[in-house]
Amino acid sequence: MTGVLASLQRLLPSRSDYAELPRSWRADLLAGLTVGIVALPLALGFGIASGAGAEAGLVTAIVAGLVAAVFGGSHVQVSGPTGAMVVILAPVVSVYGVGAVALVTLMAGVMVVVAGFARLGRAVSYIPWPVIEGFTLGIAVIIFLQQVPALTGAAGSGPHTNVVASALSSVTHADPATLAWSLATVGLVAACMLLLPRLRPRLPGSLVGIVVATLAALVLHAPLATIGALPSTLPAPALPALDPETMRALLPAALTVAALAAIESLLSARVAASLADTGAYDPDRELLGQGLASLAAGLFGGMPATGAIARTAVNVRSGARTRASAAAHAVVLLAVVLVVAGPVAHIPLAALSGVLMVTAVRMVHLATARSILRSTRADAAAFLVTAVVTVSVDLIVAVGIGVIVAGAFALRGLARATGVAREPVPGEPEAGDEQIAVVRIDGPLFFAAADRVLDEVTGLDGVTVLVLRMSQLELVDATGAHVLSEIVQRLETRGVTVLIKGVRDGHVELFRTVGVLDALRHQNHLFDNLDAAVAHARDHVRRAEHPSAADIKAA
Template identity: 65%
Template structure:
């Protein structure tokens, strides 16, 4: 019954539309606005990934609709994204465009499984410098991927690495094609930068593409265009693939699934920071995004993710329920059905210009400044993640970033752990020089325990060691084992060990590991004065015994 109840939380319900009565007008307007913004991006991402403009539109429509209904966010808008293009372009270069729907199906299934297994909250483990570096790296890759189209050189046949492909295309560019293409790009960039100054609501990318398309068509400029598009969605079908190719696509599918999960959850988390949009269900979001990619693959589309830019437009335009994202998909469907002939004349360099501006806008200058100025470790982590994203692989970069961040955190925690010898409280008493009081503080765990052992075990010339443990914040199995080894080692040397302030949360572990085995009950104290008083009595007793037998006290 619990399992059934848990699965029901991953399914849509009437509560998804609780605010629709009061927000439907704003949702409709927001949906149309996002649809207008999404059109050039869907075309551009489809072309840039190598699968074509049709696949970009199909993904925005099918995946956008499925994720809107089944996802875990009320305002998330899904479809093709720049980050996904970065991953798909090398896959297309290696396996061909026909492999993309297969990857969408495999990756979508993996994301669904991740949602069912309740792995959604893991995205919260990604550190802020890693996210910023990841975003910067993606923006650089998206920009570099547009260079071939910007200089009028076909991207096919170039190196899968975006930086190398960009350099190759610059070397192959020839006038006048390169000049015409660069002029189109410059025109699009200029319009997109000037449009917000005219009015913030003006969709700069759509206006730029419309103007450039009209000019190039009327003037018959020698630039490549999108080409013919079908007037409607293709029929759903299972993609054909042999076992050898399927095995070769398993690795890329895992990468795509990881990226889809990370980007979608990050986008949903950012959207949920707006109080009026409501919370989001991370696990349901994974299930919805996974099913969206599966549906997109069946229609010949690309893997989909939550789109941060389009989601932000939706929220800022007043979208508050899933109806807005549904309307966005329907607007694109109308465009495919009625304007496919017009869209076919859109110049490819114009789409490259749109993505170049989009890439630049992805990077927050303020966010970069903040992370670089915060700490040297954060700045190094940010730089490392960005470099690995551009030079190797973006999902690998996230993994490296998390591992390095964990190592830096452990290092900082280990430094916070310390052991200090303190003076005994109260007026000095004869024999105090034979008592060592150590204050152990911070986390006593595997990365710091050995240093504590070495510091205390090296003490010499004392009869009693008092371990003050009340300020130990964390005790793991290794820390407890080292503490037990320390107590046992001192005990074997004839040194009396007194333990003060062992926290109740740590007491059970200490007993299980055997820390207290060499000690009697009267050697464990809750108060420092009691422990020091007992230590002084032990020293006094040793002195009297030594005097009685005529030997000096140890």
């Protein structure tokens, strides 16, 4: 019971979370203000792109951002709506309506909380780097293509249509006037985001671009759709209708959201820990915090939240030291809702599309992609397969397939590391040594290499005694141990005496359980010393060639 309470206490907030606050509060507040300004257009854009609306994006950034800051496992993580969630939620909204978003958010939040209590935070370390980068590339392509129908003024081919087909369909049915105004707006925002930081690094290019585009649209009376009216206060918390039939239908989406929230949040926290010395992060507590953040966002009508790598990086680079900065970012966004909701309503949707398109392009790191493609065929294949499946099929399926591809190549490489080498009989040559084979098995002996080892060892001809050296055998699974047992049985059936030398202590129990030791003709055929094993083998050859009366009688 004491251990359970200690584990639970480790997952909850403590005074140590704010140990540096007396020294860093000014830097934390400034970082929170900076991140809040950067997060505003992203929250609005992701909310609209998901179909849940700008209000849902803002509510998520405020509520989830504050809850994750308090309960999360990273001192500098900033949470809110992200582009990956947009990819999942857009089809949900198109099929089940906006009301389904809150329910999916709550269901996913519960799953992530359970994952935190189950201490599954370290699971993300099993995802290879090329798979993560391929996944990121695929998400970036989807986010970019999702903006095309909004810019063209034409709908895609339907809610279940692939984003590539939907983008192509909308281009073929584009309204030329709307497209011209939209492209001009996107170009203006993109120019501000790309050029302004070079001239004034401290100015938020995305926010300036949106302000300039909004003013230009108002002055020129541009026929562009706008965000529309936003509430001047946060909505009251409410539990969505918990219809069992709807929940069953939404379960696959909720599972995908939960898996994605966990993966993205843990990756972001890991990146944040490498950017600055702000303390280690707790992956299990991070899952708990992100799950609670999504639960809170769902109660307020928001969307699922995750740790956001881009906003977290801005937070760290702005000098954040404690989780007070992420909390301050949420307060800044709340002030926007309370004070400037009216002006925000006039922002053109095309301006937000521009922000998202530039954000998607920035997610793609060409240098990283080149380094992966030039590294090994296995890594390049995992990277490309993950990216293609992400765009064409499904996000979580893509991660699964990417891990399988990477794992298959890794197993093949590991299997190749398993060596079977015949060595000369040690010591001064003696008559009959040609009938003795000393075989060393190196590396791991597991299911992927087992058949090859079986064929190579049992394929030896012209020997009457085989000495199997096991001291260099690193890893053995049940299949490998079974193959060793089969080797002994096959050779003994052919009249070849098998001696085993150097079984590691960690392998003894497995060998005994699977039957390797029982397969030996005699328990004296198990040795710790090679010289002793070779001496026994030579004695066996001599007795076979010149049997004594006792040997003949025993036979």
